[in-house]
Structures are given as structure tokens and as C-alpha cells.
Amino acid sequence: MTKQKEPRSQQGITRRDILKYGSAGMAASIMAGAGLGSAFAQAKYPSRPVTVLVPYAAGGNTDTMARLACNFLSKKLGQNFVVENQPTAGGIVATETVARSEKDGYTLLFGAATNIIILPLMQDLSYSGDDITPISALGAGPYILAVRKSLGQETLSDFIAYAKANPGQINYAVGGIGGNTHLTMARFEALTEIKLEKIPYAGGGPATAALLAGEVDVYFGNASELLKLKDNPDIVLLAVTTTERLVQAPDLQTVAEVIPGFVARSWNGFMGPAGLPQEIVSAIEEATIEAGKDPEIRERLNQLGIIPLGTTQKELLEIIEADKTFYTEAVNLAGLAKKPK
Structure with missing residues (x-):
């Protein structure tokens, strides 16, 4: 897919501004692993409704973004993408559910760095970020x-x-x-x-x-x-x-x-279990990229104070790599890092 250069958003910054604070070091390994489950891919995806778990309560920004994205994907891909809010245990239950789900793309997470980076840095969980396949981020909030x-x-x-x-x-x-x-x-x-x-x-x-x-x-x-x-x-x-x-x-x-280089934001986007077939990743990725360019969605995100993105998987992996550095340092500074066993 050819990467198109996007104009500056109404937020006053570009997707490039958001994405440049990372490295591509994580991209190759996860994308390679995604191909391992290709035997599970359906001839046509999706062929039935898709459940999208939102690890936060209804009515918040993440929930609103998820519903905007799911409505768009439902129309684009011809099957319902159904939002299910699961804020239990700070989103841990929802993330764990997706990490342990079938690698068929019918149970997805619409989450954030909190779910796959921050919480695993602070707590011993039954999953890690390696159990999740990041796909595409719809937007980010400063x-x-x-x-x-x-x-x-x-x-x-x-x-x-x-x-x-x-x-x-x-x-x-x-x-x-x-x-x-x-x-x-x-x-x-x-x-x-x-x-x-x-x-x-x-x-x-x-x-x-x-x-x-x-x-x-x-x-x-x-x-x-x-x-x-x-x-x-x-x-x-x-x-x-x-x-x-x-x-x-x-x-x-x-x-x-005042503090050169100080940039922070919280992104939200689609993720699936590790080993998700690349055909499924590509279908969701391409549809989310289109959603990020949709004028109505962009206007709504801007109204919420959210920067429209619609990233490729590679771009999201670069964001995640940068977030690992940012939040590892921040968790240590806050004295919240889990103790080594």
C-alpha cells in the first residue's frame, strides 16, 4: 500500500508529528509473527459479526472513537462490528479476553497503551504486550x-x-x-x-x-x-x-x-490476539486508514480534541516502541514499577 502524505489536521499538527517519535524496531518481529496464524484465515473476512471489546466505560472518548470506527468498518466490510464495553479491572479483563481469543479476527480490542504497555509494567498479569497484535490507531489525544x-x-x-x-x-x-x-x-x-x-x-x-x-x-x-x-x-x-x-x-x-522534545498523547485503536493472520490485519488496517480520512469522522474527532490518525500497522508499532521508552521511564519515576521476582 502506498503511503499518502496527509495535510495538517485541524488540530494544528500532522500525523507525521505524532508518528515520528518512535522507531521501527518492533515492527518486523510482530508482523512476521502475524503470518503464523494464516492457516486460520477465512476465505473472506469478515463473514459474520465481529465483537470489539472496549476496556473503558460507555460515553468516554475511547468509547466514542470505537463506535465511530466500528460504524465505518461495518459499512466498509459488510458485517457488523459490535462494541462491547468491558471496563472491569481497569480493562485487564477485556485485554486478556482478546489475548486468549481465537486468531480469527472475530474478537478484537479497541484499546490504548494503557492496556498493553502501562499495566504490564506495573502488575503481574496473565498476558503481556507480546500476546496482542496491534493493527491501526484511529486517533490520539494530547x-x-x-x-x-x-x-x-x-x-x-x-x-x-x-x-x-x-x-x-x-x-x-x-x-x-x-x-x-x-x-x-x-x-x-x-x-x-x-x-x-x-x-x-x-x-x-x-x-x-x-x-x-x-x-x-x-x-x-x-x-x-x-x-x-x-x-x-x-x-x-x-x-x-x-x-x-x-x-x-x-x-x-x-x-x-519550554521543554524541547516534550510530546505526549494517548492513542486508541484496533488490536487482536498475537498471530492474527495478515489477511485479517490488512482488512482492518485498510478500513481504519479510510476511517481516519473520512471527513465526518475527522470533524467529530476534532470536536473531541482528538488528533485524527488512521495509521498503518507499521506506524502504530513505531508509536508503541516509543511509548515503551516513555512509559517505562515514567512508571519508574512514579515509583509504580512492579518488583522483579
């Missing part, structure tokens, strides 16, 4: 660093200087210990040499509410949550973790303008 207005800090540089001058005196919300935004903050603290006090909340919604109420000083949250509050008088959005400024908030600087 993060925004926000502070309460009464803190008196209007720029990222000013905030970093203030935090250095007041070690341990500033607190920040996390929407769950070990989550993406918690780990992103752990790296931010290390790179800026600041020390903040962590206050955990049960999800991004409560964390955002705590910031708005002035219960916490800082929150490194999903752009999809915080962009909606850019005009709120009680908070200040300091910076976003993209490579270039967002079209929706052109005055909002990037973290990379």
Missing part, C-alpha cells in the same frame, strides 16, 4: 497543563519558576494512580526538576472539577476535557503536549516550546 487562576501563574515558564521556588507546596490532581496523565506529570516533574504533591481522584471528571473548585492547584488533563474550559475565569491553560499549537487555542503554547 494533554493540557492547567492551573487555578488564583495561583497567579500565567505562563508555563513562570509556573515552573514558581514551583521550583516552592517545592512541595503546590498540589496537583491525577485522574487515577498510574494513568496516562499521572505518568506524564511524573516525567514533567523530573524534566523540570520540580516537586509537587499528588492528590488522586477517581477519574478525569472529578480531577477537573477539583481544579475548577480550587481544591487543587494544577491538573495535567486530557485536552478533550480542558479545551472546553479555555474561557473559564477560574483556571488558566498553560501549555499543550503537541508539537505545534492547536488551531482551537492558538495562544496556548506547547510544552515543547
Whole structure:
């Protein structure tokens, strides 16, 4: 398949910007392994409905993305792709179910790095990332660093200087210990040499509410949550973790303008069990690439603060390789790495 060059998205960054922070080291081994199960491939895939497990609750961004993608694939491939939410145990059950499923493409995961990289770094699980075949990511969401207005800090540089001058005196919300935004903050603290006090909340919604109420000083949250509050008088959005400024908030600087190379995002996409036949991988990959180019889907993703992607399998493998480095360091910095046996 010839890789087409895409224009800059309405988010103000390109797919290339997202994808360039990785290496292709993982691609060859997984793609080679995918061919091992080709004997299981159907003459025509899919020939019956496909179950897509979403390891998060209904109504969130991942669920919305999964339903957009599944609706598109249902029309494109001629069989229903049915979303089934399984948030049990932080998504571990859903991921394990897919890892142990038949290699026939009829049980898929619409998940993220959390499921195949972060959780295995922190816990002893019955599966590892090697038990999953990544296929294609539909989109990725960056993060925004926000502070309460009464803190008196209007720029990222000013905030970093203030935090250095007041070690341990500033607190920040996390929407769950070990989550993406918690780990992103752990790296931010290390790179800026600041020390903040962590206050955990049960999800991004409560964390955002705590910031708005002035219960916490800082929150490194999903752009999809915080962009909606850019005009709120009680908070200040300091910076976003993209490579270039967002079209929706052109005055909002990037973290990379102050900390060169600091880029973070959470992708979501299709995955299957290890050894998934390449014919099946290609069918889902090609349809997801088309979904990522669909104007209606792109518009909806942009509204959610999500960067449209529609990656090839190779591109997703490169993202995953980069994420392994990012999150291994972050998990260690946060003191959450599982102890060796």
C-alpha cells in the first residue's frame, strides 16, 4: 500500500508529528509473527459479526472513537462490528479476553497503551504486550497543563519558576494512580526538576472539577476535557503536549516550546490476539486508514480534541516502541514499577 502524505489536521499538527517519535524496531518481529496464524484465515473476512471489546466505560472518548470506527468498518466490510464495553479491572479483563481469543479476527480490542504497555509494567498479569497484535490507531489525544487562576501563574515558564521556588507546596490532581496523565506529570516533574504533591481522584471528571473548585492547584488533563474550559475565569491553560499549537487555542503554547522534545498523547485503536493472520490485519488496517480520512469522522474527532490518525500497522508499532521508552521511564519515576521476582 502506498503511503499518502496527509495535510495538517485541524488540530494544528500532522500525523507525521505524532508518528515520528518512535522507531521501527518492533515492527518486523510482530508482523512476521502475524503470518503464523494464516492457516486460520477465512476465505473472506469478515463473514459474520465481529465483537470489539472496549476496556473503558460507555460515553468516554475511547468509547466514542470505537463506535465511530466500528460504524465505518461495518459499512466498509459488510458485517457488523459490535462494541462491547468491558471496563472491569481497569480493562485487564477485556485485554486478556482478546489475548486468549481465537486468531480469527472475530474478537478484537479497541484499546490504548494503557492496556498493553502501562499495566504490564506495573502488575503481574496473565498476558503481556507480546500476546496482542496491534493493527491501526484511529486517533490520539494530547494533554493540557492547567492551573487555578488564583495561583497567579500565567505562563508555563513562570509556573515552573514558581514551583521550583516552592517545592512541595503546590498540589496537583491525577485522574487515577498510574494513568496516562499521572505518568506524564511524573516525567514533567523530573524534566523540570520540580516537586509537587499528588492528590488522586477517581477519574478525569472529578480531577477537573477539583481544579475548577480550587481544591487543587494544577491538573495535567486530557485536552478533550480542558479545551472546553479555555474561557473559564477560574483556571488558566498553560501549555499543550503537541508539537505545534492547536488551531482551537492558538495562544496556548506547547510544552515543547519550554521543554524541547516534550510530546505526549494517548492513542486508541484496533488490536487482536498475537498471530492474527495478515489477511485479517490488512482488512482492518485498510478500513481504519479510510476511517481516519473520512471527513465526518475527522470533524467529530476534532470536536473531541482528538488528533485524527488512521495509521498503518507499521506506524502504530513505531508509536508503541516509543511509548515503551516513555512509559517505562515514567512508571519508574512514579515509583509504580512492579518488583522483579
